[in-house]
Amino acid sequence: MRIKAVQAWWVRVPIEAARQHRSDFGQVKTFDAAILRIETNDGLVGWGEGKNAAGSAGSYGALVHMLNHEVGPQLIGRDPADIAIIWEMLYNGSRHEMAAREGHAMPQIARRGMSVAAISAVDIALWDILGKSLGQPVWRLIGGRKTDRLPAYASGGWADADGIGEQLRSYIDRGGFRAVKMRVGAMDGAPQVSAGRVRAAREALGPEIDIMVDAHGTYTVADARRFVHMVADQNLAWFEEPVIADDKAGMAEVRASGAVPIAAGESEATRYAFRDLAVAKAADVFQPDPAFCGGISEALRIGTIASAFNLRFAPHLWAGAPCFFAGLHVCAAAPASFIVEYSLGANPMIHDLVEETVEARDGMVAIPEKPGLGFTVSEKFLEAHAQRC
The missing domain is CATH 3.20.20.120 (Enolase-like C-terminal domain)
Incomplete structure (x- = not known):
């Protein structure tokens, strides 16, 4: 089993005026997230999510671009079950082989914030794939x-x-x-x-x-x-x-x-x-x-x-x-x-x-019982609210 395709979207969903609230984030008019889809060569699909804003609204263009053009290409052809190895590879960047050999982290300079948000999305999707491949919920x-x-x-x-x-x-x-x-x-x-x-x-x-x-x-x-x-x-x-x-x-x-x-x-x-x-x-x-x-x-x-x-x-x-x-x-x-x-x-x-x-x-x-994370994405809803990045 190998990773075949990686695709992320900035999903922005408007919130109707009657259900909006105001806080220190201002008037919350949309719910935003970076939603990630990873597909394997045998047709399994895992879904992940990355966040770069603490509130529900925010700008996700940069994170989605990072997932699609920087992180995604590094995943193609890899075994999706190598979850911990992939985590460390993305965290340590160009020094990941040395870090693995030496047995301690050597993270890239931009090691927090958006970089880890991208890793988060990948990691969640990989666990989803692993559970589905084994027919087991992730908690097991x-x-x-x-x-x-x-x-x-x-x-x-x-x-x-x-x-x-x-x-x-x-x-x-x-x-x-x-x-x-x-x-x-x-x-x-x-x-x-x-x-x-x-x-x-x-x-x-x-x-x-x-x-x-x-x-x-x-x-x-x-x-x-x-x-x-x-x-x-x-x-x-x-x-x-x-x-x-x-x-x-x-x-x-x-x-x-x-x-x-x-x-x-x-x-x-x-x-x-x-x-x-x-x-x-x-x-x-x-x-x-x-x-x-x-x-x-x-x-x-x-x-x-x-x-x-x-x-x-x-x-x-x-x-x-x-x-x-x-x-x-x-x-x-x-x-x-x-x-x-x-x-x-x-x-x-x-x-x-x-x-x-x-x-x-x-x-x-x-607690979900289905294999993987236990949900089915509405592709129609995703397509309706995905933003161009």
Whole structure:
């Protein structure tokens, strides 16, 4: 079995005005991703996804060009089952043979960001192919699954103090969730505004529902610390990305300033960044995004680091179907996983890109049973929304 063809598209799906929301990313009018198709010489097809924007909207022309014209040609003729070897080849670039011989990484200079986003897309697609070639779901190939369903939290929460309780309650009523996440931070202005929204949410939901908050890295250390103290009595499940991901020392300072667990990692790429988070004692929950951190392979390694440091693992899954399904398989096999993200904003890249129904029931999401990642791409939908790059 050899790789025969590699094709990536910038898929941009408009979101109808009634379902749009506004956050620190502005008015979100589209859902964008780089979707990758890898085909083997015996007709098997694997699907992957790469991301270079933390929000659901972004520009993907450069990443798609990289996949089609730089990464793709390196894959033609290779055995798609050589997943780890291909990962290291793409990561180390022109020095990959020396790195393999010497037994340590020698990455290319542009080793993070878009380079790893491209590797992520390839890695996810290769695992999909391997599972299909063996007639097995990916979770069985990476260690098995600890459960057939995982708890999920409803991810959304942009309404103001007057409406946040009703908005979050609608999530609970819709999918039976026992945990919800709301956005805070720069979108609100001063920390006390966010704190007021949190208090309104808690009053509306009562003490039994877990509430997570996500600042998207928009606070300064000082404001994040102020916010932690303002919500100290609200029993938050976690405070996500309080400050910019590049400021790990600042994040550690926020973590040390109060009792609210800190979650981080959607903006981090590779195991090395998560090692630094762990050593700095900057986070309690690791949140790698499979479409950005390095794919399924690297997410598994990051999960191992979380377990080794007695931390927890909850990947960032505000994404398209290939990333979301990849996250489900990883969580099924990862000892440190405990909950998955289920987006309640408009997400056509999950619900319309694939033919399967993706849903939460009683606050739980089922782990796929089909071979590979377990979904079927709607080629008609893909063709309708693929952009020319």
